[in-house]
Amino acid sequence: MTVAGSTRYPSFIDDLARSESGRLLRAELGRRWPETPDRLDAIVRYALLPAGKMLRPMMTLHAAEAVGGSPRDVLAAALGTEYLHVATLVHDDIIDADTLRRGRPAVPVAYGIPGAIVAGDHLIFHAFQAIVEGGRAVPPASVVAAVTALAEAGQDLCRGQAMEERLVGDLDAGARWYPEMIRLKTGSLFRAVCHIGALLGGAEPRVSAALARYGEHVGTAFQIRDDLLSYLSTPEQTGKPATSDLNNGRPTLPLLLAYDAISDAARVELLAVLHRRGAGPGDVEWVTALLRDAGAVDGARRRMVEHAERARAELAVLTPSASADVLTGIAAWMTSEMA
Structure with a gap:
C-alpha cells in the first residue's frame, strides 16, 4: 500500500491518511x-469516528507489509491498536478534565463521566479481541507474542500516566524522570503497534525487535512534538485547549528545559503558574515567550530530532520497499516544521 505523493512535510501525514491503507482502515472502522x-x-462510535489521522494503526499495517506480510490480514489487529489508543484518550480527558477533543466536545462532556469510563474499558477489551482476530494467518506463538506486546504496552501506559501525575508541578523531579515517563506513556504504544505489525507480518525476531525499537523512538519524538504544539499551534490545530498542560501542571519538556535555564525569579513565577492549576489571563502568552527566550523550544526540537534519527536507523534491517519508505517518512515527519 503506497502513499499518494511524496514525503512532503507536514502534508505527508495528510497524504498518508488519504492513502489506500488509510481508506481501508476508515472503511473497516465504519463497518x-x-x-x-x-x-x-x-x-x-463517537469516540472513534470521525477517525483522526489513524497513525498508529497505519504503522501496524506498514510494519506488517515491510516484513512481507499482508496488510489486509492484520487489518483487525491494526484497528485494535487504535482502540487502545482511543481508550487512553477517553480516560485522559476524564483525568485532565479536558472538554475538547479533536475539535468537538470530549466523550466525558458529551456522554458523562460514567459512560466515558465504561466506553474506554470496552475499547480496551475490544483491542485484545482484535489482535487475536488479526492473527488468524500466522502461527499461534506469534499471536501470543502480539497479545503480550499489547498487554505490556498497556501496563507501561498506566505506569507512565501514574508517573506523570506524581510529577505534576514538580519541575525538579520532572527533569530527572521525564525521559522515562514519556517512554512509558507514549513510546510504549508506538513500540507495540510496530512490534505487533512485524510479528503478525511474519518477521524474524531480530527484525521485529528492531521495529519495536523504531516505534518507541518515534513515540518519544511524537510526545516531544506534542509538548511543543501546545505552545506553537492553535486549539483548532491541536484539537485541545491551549491551556491544558498549564492547567494540569504537566512537566513537559519545553517547561523543564526553560526551568533549567531561567533566573530564580522567573522560576518562582513559572512554578506559581503551574501550582495554581489554572492558566490565568496572559499566562499562556507569558510562558510561550519565556520558552522562546530561554531557548527551550529549540532545545526540545533537538531532542525530538535525536529520537527521530535513532528511529530511522533501526529501519536498516528492512528490505527497501514502499512500506519501508512510509515508516521512514513517519520518522522524518516528526521533525518537520510546526506552526
Missing part, C-alpha cells in the same frame, strides 16, 4: 462500528 441505538456502542 465495525455502525450507527446504533445501543448506548454503549454509540459512545464508542
Whole structure:
C-alpha cells in the first residue's frame, strides 16, 4: 500500500491518511462500528469516528507489509491498536478534565463521566479481541507474542500516566524522570503497534525487535512534538485547549528545559503558574515567550530530532520497499516544521 505523493512535510501525514491503507482502515472502522441505538456502542462510535489521522494503526499495517506480510490480514489487529489508543484518550480527558477533543466536545462532556469510563474499558477489551482476530494467518506463538506486546504496552501506559501525575508541578523531579515517563506513556504504544505489525507480518525476531525499537523512538519524538504544539499551534490545530498542560501542571519538556535555564525569579513565577492549576489571563502568552527566550523550544526540537534519527536507523534491517519508505517518512515527519 503506497502513499499518494511524496514525503512532503507536514502534508505527508495528510497524504498518508488519504492513502489506500488509510481508506481501508476508515472503511473497516465504519463497518465495525455502525450507527446504533445501543448506548454503549454509540459512545464508542463517537469516540472513534470521525477517525483522526489513524497513525498508529497505519504503522501496524506498514510494519506488517515491510516484513512481507499482508496488510489486509492484520487489518483487525491494526484497528485494535487504535482502540487502545482511543481508550487512553477517553480516560485522559476524564483525568485532565479536558472538554475538547479533536475539535468537538470530549466523550466525558458529551456522554458523562460514567459512560466515558465504561466506553474506554470496552475499547480496551475490544483491542485484545482484535489482535487475536488479526492473527488468524500466522502461527499461534506469534499471536501470543502480539497479545503480550499489547498487554505490556498497556501496563507501561498506566505506569507512565501514574508517573506523570506524581510529577505534576514538580519541575525538579520532572527533569530527572521525564525521559522515562514519556517512554512509558507514549513510546510504549508506538513500540507495540510496530512490534505487533512485524510479528503478525511474519518477521524474524531480530527484525521485529528492531521495529519495536523504531516505534518507541518515534513515540518519544511524537510526545516531544506534542509538548511543543501546545505552545506553537492553535486549539483548532491541536484539537485541545491551549491551556491544558498549564492547567494540569504537566512537566513537559519545553517547561523543564526553560526551568533549567531561567533566573530564580522567573522560576518562582513559572512554578506559581503551574501550582495554581489554572492558566490565568496572559499566562499562556507569558510562558510561550519565556520558552522562546530561554531557548527551550529549540532545545526540545533537538531532542525530538535525536529520537527521530535513532528511529530511522533501526529501519536498516528492512528490505527497501514502499512500506519501508512510509515508516521512514513517519520518522522524518516528526521533525518537520510546526506552526
